[in-house]
Amino acid sequence: xxxxxxxxxxxxxxxxxxxxxxxxxxxxxxxxxxxxxxxxxxxxxxxxxxxxxxxxxxxxxxxxxxxxxxxxxxxxxxxxxxxxxxxxxxxxxxxxxxxxxxxxxxxxxxxxxxxxxxxxxxxxxxxxxxxxxxxxxxxxxxxxxxxxxxxxxxxxxxxxxxxxxxxxxxxxxxxxxxxxxxxxxxxxxxxxxxxxxxxxxxxxxxxxxxxxxxxxxxxxxxxxxxxxxxxxxxxxxxxxxxxxxxxxxx
Ligand SMILES: [Zn+2]
Numbered sequence: 001x002x003x004x005x006x007x008x009x010x011x012x013x014x015x016x017x018x019x020x021x022x023x024x025x026x027x028x029x030x031x032x033x034x035x036x037x038x039x040x041x042x043x044x045x046x047x048x049x050x051x052x053x054x055x056x057x058x059x060x061x062x063x064x065x066x067x068x069x070x071x072x073x074x075x076x077x078x079x080x081x082x083x084x085x086x087x088x089x090x091x092x093x094x095x096x097x098x099x100x101x102x103x104x105x106x107x108x109x110x111x112x113x114x115x116x117x118x119x120x121x122x123x124x125x126x127x128x129x130x131x132x133x134x135x136x137x138x139x140x141x142x143x144x145x146x147x148x149x150x151x152x153x154x155x156x157x158x159x160x161x162x163x164x165x166x167x168x169x170x171x172x173x174x175x176x177x178x179x180x181x182x183x184x185x186x187x188x189x190x191x192x193x194x195x196x197x198x199x200x201x202x203x204x205x206x207x208x209x210x211x212x213x214x215x216x217x218x219x220x221x222x223x224x225x226x227x228x229x230x231x232x233x234x235x236x237x238x239x240x241x242x243x244x245x246x247x248x249x250x
Pocket of ligand 1: 113114171222229231232
């Protein structure tokens with residue numbers, strides 16, 4: 001578990017403007033197709049590239065890398081599994097505990113995470129559902145009222161409803177009020193996101209930006225909050241920066 005993804009302790013946010021009607025409006029809108037983005041907001045500077053050591057092509061290290069046993073190839077998600085929003089009831093084995101959560105305040109931010117656990121390639125419904133339930137139980141054992149994130153995106157690009165949006169999330173220490181948390185399933189320090197998964201993130205984040213009027217400069221990854229964390233992992237961080245630079249979010 002990526003412990004640094006899951007923090008708690010934000011003070012109760014004043015008021016709540018996100019009601020059930022707002023949640024219904026979001027889910028009704030999630031099926032809409034996305035127009036090509038036009039990034040009018042500030043384009044963020046890219047993260048510095050990792051300092052790869054320069055090695056001659058014939059060095060033993062290079063030969064070892066090229067002959068190493070690769071990670072098992074993940075199954076390719078089928079197109080019909082993409083862009084589906086699955087309700088919380090499709091996976092959760094327990095209800096949220098309202099007394100342990102704060103009401104969501106006016107939505108101003110969106111933050112993307114990875115789960116940071118072992119590399120996760122599954123796309124079948126039952127395995128993904130069990131994975132989410134595992135995360136929920138970990139978070140409940142911390143004393144939290146529910147899974148800390150509001151949405152999850154699996155490797156097939158499907159979006160799963162997690163903590164209901166009328167409750168404040170628990171995913172960035174001291175920055176949870178008004179902050180929608182999206183976890184991308186996998187460990188992107190150790191694996192690459194699939195194309196379908198990245199597209200699921202792009203579509204879902206863009207939809208949330210439009211529905212809640214969140215500008216691009218308020219869409220962050222966990223590490224961009226200045227928290228000491230690698231979340232959402234190097235591969236996903238780079239992919240999200242590319243989406244921003246090419247104006248495909250929003
Ligand atoms: Zn995180």
